[in-house]
Amino acid sequence: MEILIQLIFSGIALGMIYAVIAFGYQLTFATSATLNFGQGEALMLGALVGLSFAGNVLGGPYLNFWMMIPLVMVFGALQGALVEFIGVRPAIKIKSEFGWIMSTIALAIIFKNVAENIWGKDDLKFPSPVSEAPLHFLGANVLPMEIIIVVGALAMMLAVEIFNRKSIYGKAVVATSNDRDAAGLMGINTRLVITFSYALSSMTAAFAGVLIAPVTLTGATMGSVLGLKAFAVAIIGGLTSGIGVIVGGLILGIAETTTGFYISTGYKDVPGLVLLLLVLAVKPAGLFGKTAIKKV
Amino acid sequence: MKLTLKVAGFAVAAALSAMAFAAEPIRIGVSGPFTGGSSPMGVSMRDGVKLAAKEINAKGGVLGRQIELIERDDEAKNERGVQVAQELINKEKVVATVGYINSGVSLASQRFYQEAKIPVMNNVSTATVITQQFKDQPDNYIFRSSANDAIQCGMIVKEVIDKRKYTKVAILADSTNYGQLGREDLEKALDAKGIKAVAVEKYNIKDVDMTPQLLKAKEAGAQVVITYGIGPELAQIANGMVKLGWKVPMMGSWTLSMGNFIDNAGPNAEGALMPQTFIQEANTPKRKAFIEAYQKAYKVDRIPSPVSAAQGYDSVYLLAAGIKQAGSTDGPKIKDALENLKEPVEGVVTVYNQPFSKTDHEAITANIPVIGMVKGGRVVYAYDEDKKTGSEVRTKATKAAPAAKAAKAVPAVMEKAK
Numbered sequence: 128m129e130i131l132i133q134l135i136f137s138g139i140a141l142g143m144i145y146a147v148i149a150f151g152y153q154l155t156f157a158t159s160a161t162l163n164f165g166q167g168e169a170l171m172l173g174a175l176v177g178l179s180f181a182g183n184v185l186g187g188p189y190l191n192f193w194m195m196i197p198l199v200m201v202f203g204a205l206q207g208a209l210v211e212f213i214g215v216r217p218a219i220k221i222k223s224e225f226g227w228i229m230s231t232i233a234l235a236i237i238f239k240n241v242a243e244n245i246w247g248k249d250d251l252k253f254p255s256p257v258s259e260a261p262l263h264f265l266g267a268n269v270l271p272m273e274i275i276i277v278v279g280a281l282a283m284m285l286a287v288e289i290f291n292r293k294s295i296y297g298k299a300v301v302a303t304s305n306d307r308d309a310a311g312l313m314g315i316n317t318r319l320v321i322t323f324s325y326a327l328s329s330m331t332a333a334f335a336g337v338l339i340a341p342v343t344l345t346g347a348t349m350g351s352v353l354g355l356k357a358f359a360v361a362i363i364g365g366l367t368s369g370i371g372v373i374v375g376g377l378i379l380g381i382a383e384t385t386t387g388f389y390i391s392t393g394y395k396d397v398p399g400l401v402l403l404l405l406v407l408a409v410k411p412a413g414l415f416g417k418t419a420i421k422k423v
Numbered sequence: 424m425k426l427t428l429k430v431a432g433f434a435v436a437a438a439l440s441a442m443a444f445a446a447e448p449i450r451i452g453v454s455g456p457f458t459g460g461s462s463p464m465g466v467s468m469r470d471g472v473k474l475a476a477k478e479i480n481a482k483g484g485v486l487g488r489q490i491e492l493i494e495r496d497d498e499a500k501n502e503r504g505v506q507v508a509q510e511l512i513n514k515e516k517v518v519a520t521v522g523y524i525n526s527g528v529s530l531a532s533q534r535f536y537q538e539a540k541i542p543v544m545n546n547v548s549t550a551t552v553i554t555q556q557f558k559d560q561p562d563n564y565i566f567r568s569s570a571n572d573a574i575q576c577g578m579i580v581k582e583v584i585d586k587r588k589y590t591k592v593a594i595l596a597d598s599t600n601y602g603q604l605g606r607e608d609l610e611k612a613l614d615a616k617g618i619k620a621v622a623v624e625k626y627n628i629k630d631v632d633m634t635p636q637l638l639k640a641k642e643a644g645a646q647v648v649i650t651y652g653i654g655p656e657l658a659q660i661a662n663g664m665v666k667l668g669w670k671v672p673m674m675g676s677w678t679l680s681m682g683n684f685i686d687n688a689g690p691n692a693e694g695a696l697m698p699q700t701f702i703q704e705a706n707t708p709k710r711k712a713f714i715e716a717y718q719k720a721y722k723v724d725r726i727p728s729p730v731s732a733a734q735g736y737d738s739v740y741l742l743a744a745g746i747k748q749a750g751s752t753d754g755p756k757i758k759d760a761l762e763n764l765k766e767p768v769e770g771v772v773t774v775y776n777q778p779f780s781k782t783d784h785e786a787i788t789a790n791i792p793v794i795g796m797v798k799g800g801r802v803v804y805a806y807d808e809d810k811k812t813g814s815e816v817r818t819k820a821t822k823a824a825p826a827a828k829a830a831k832a833v834p835a836v837m838e839k840a841k
Contacts, residue, residue: 130638130642133634133638133667134634134635134638137632137634137635140632141631141632144631243458248457248458248459248462249462249463249683250460250654250655250683250687251686251687252686252687252689259662259665260665261665261666261667261668263668268666268667268668270666339631342631342662343631344631344655344658344659344687346655348459348629349629351629352629353631383632383635384632384634384635385635386635387634387635387636387639388634388635388638388639391625392624392625392626392635392636392639393598393625395635396627
């Protein structure tokens with residue numbers, strides 16, 4: 128039983144990492160039906176910028192971990208806006224169905240190369256802001272940082288949801304995601320809303336980056352595998368649902384750790400991907416997604 | 424008069440062309456991962472190679488020609504390694520290639536050299552099959568100056584089973600060729616002692632969570648964890664063990680000496696054990712000179728991967744000795760010369776006295792490496808007796824007696840080389 132609890136704890140921590148990246152996919156998809164395939168790179172840049180402030184890679188530390196987070200979030204927002212401006216806006220303008228796919232992938236590769244040139248190609252250690260000694264809880268061990276990841280990710284998603292539901296600006300976002308043309312006719316600057324959603328999406332990714340960096344390693348290639356797994360999570364959970372990505376992330380995370388233990392560590396990625404195929408076959412909009420009706 | 428002028432003209436022309444020929448550098452390829460998780464090994468190897476080439480060039484080169492290195496990043500990817508091999512052979516027209524860190528890349532790439540009859544001096548990759556890939560062919564162009572997995576696994580098993588008397592071991596290996604071929608050798612070596620690992624687990628490069636693997640090892644009652652992987656993931660294993668509050672010794676292949684394992688695991692790396700052909704300790708004049716030259720040239724205190732640097736350095740000297748003895752840059756002639764090196768080659772790892780033969784392309788034998796241990800963020804000798812005898816150069820086992828003599832005769836050889 129203790130083993131199962133330990134596996135579930137580790138799975139939850141892993142799943143929340145996936146969920147918080149997948150949440151970023153969901154934000155931009157809601158407003159513009161486009162995705163930033165560089166979500167993993169946004170996360171990586173956030174982690175490396177954070178490391179530059181709080182670690183000693185570029186002559187620091189200049190700030191402590193908690194003070195650095197707002198700066199990283201600002202950086203993430205700017206980076207996301209840049210991606211939208213360069214990569215996505217031209218594609219939306221000419222109503223290209225696929226242009227944004229190539230351009231966000233291209234930007235992701237560029238960001239990775241820039242990061243390799245600034246921070247080097249090696250994995251770096253991110254100093255943990257809290258103790259690295261595990262806590263004992265229900266007979267299993269949890270790292271304090273893992274608790275911070277789960278709490279931080281949930282808090283951030285909650286904050287974004289509250290913003291969308293309660294504030295006037297958030298309502299503009301919701302209106303744009305419901306019907307972009309109608310929202311435009313109501314006087315909402317939908318183009319700005321889309322830029323804003325990209326900024327928000329990269330901001331969450333950058334925040335996720337600094338949250339997870341102390342338990343994973345930090346480096347130019349840290350985002351690629353995580354970005355891909357998060358994409359699977361977004362599809363399992365549904366690209367239109369905030370709850371969906373959390374559930375999807377937890378399913379994938381726990382599936383990975385428990386399969387690794389009970390079946391074989393060689394197959395630990397299989398159940399998540401089988402689930403992905405099942406979801407696509409049975410409920411293509413995702414477990415919590417709204418089925419889109421496309422009128423032709 | 425006319426005739427003499429003509430003859431003189433011919434002579435000048437001949438001399439000029441001879442000079443032009445003499446000035447043409449000997450091109451040697453360097454293939455290794457200079458980016459990614461394997462880069463501490465690749466970069467250290469390359470820097471060791473560059474250091475040796477610089478020294479040789481400063482002394483007038485080989486056959487009166489300078490060595491020119493053509494460096495290519497194979498990114499630790501098999502397909503990239505193949506491209507690099509083809510480029511080095513067909514476009515850059517290299518005389519030989521040194522390098523290869525990743526066993527998978529090495530196995531995928533070296534067939535092109537074998538076909539082109541160009542020697543390869545493998546200086547870091549360790550899979551046992553590497554020098555035996557072309558066993559069935561009349562000539563084998565693949566040589567190696569690193570300790571292969573069979574040697575390392577033998578040492579690991581001796582340490583864990585014979586010396587420390589553990590009976591329950593867990594193996595954690597990554598899913599690359601390196602990890603899986605190493606795991607096979609390890610299981611074979613354990614088998615010979617009548618021991619079966621209680622847990623044999625696998626993980627992928629870039630995995631961020633090792634909980635299931637470690638839990639399985641823990642539940643199976645493992646007394647020691649044996650690893651086969653590279654730095655970043657090894658650090659995740661060490662950190663994961665601390666997270667689970669499970670403390671057993673960690674031992675593994677030589678990669679546990681990588682800088683990115685030691686840095687990323689921090690205090691959790693302390694005490695990890697691994698076989699090493701070279702430990703950054705200035706206990707012979709040659710090693711002292713090498714370490715100081717490396718530190719000065721690359722402005723570091725700790726060499727990112729001392730073993731790779733030393734083996735890379737030695738591989739160039741071995742190859743240069745082969746070219747010198749062959750008196751030619753012709754691949755088959757260099758190969759023949761390497762298989763029958765007449766003069767001992769003094770390297771930092773050991774003194775190579777007839778390191779290769781027609782049937783044996785391994786320069787390192789089981790008696791040469793020592794057990795290293797991570798202590799205070801560096802790799803040191805795990806045992807005091809090894810440290811004390813560290814200055815006595817261990818030479819290849821089969822030629823033990825003459826090699827010892829050769830070690831003493833080295834100053835004379837060095838003089839000759841100058």
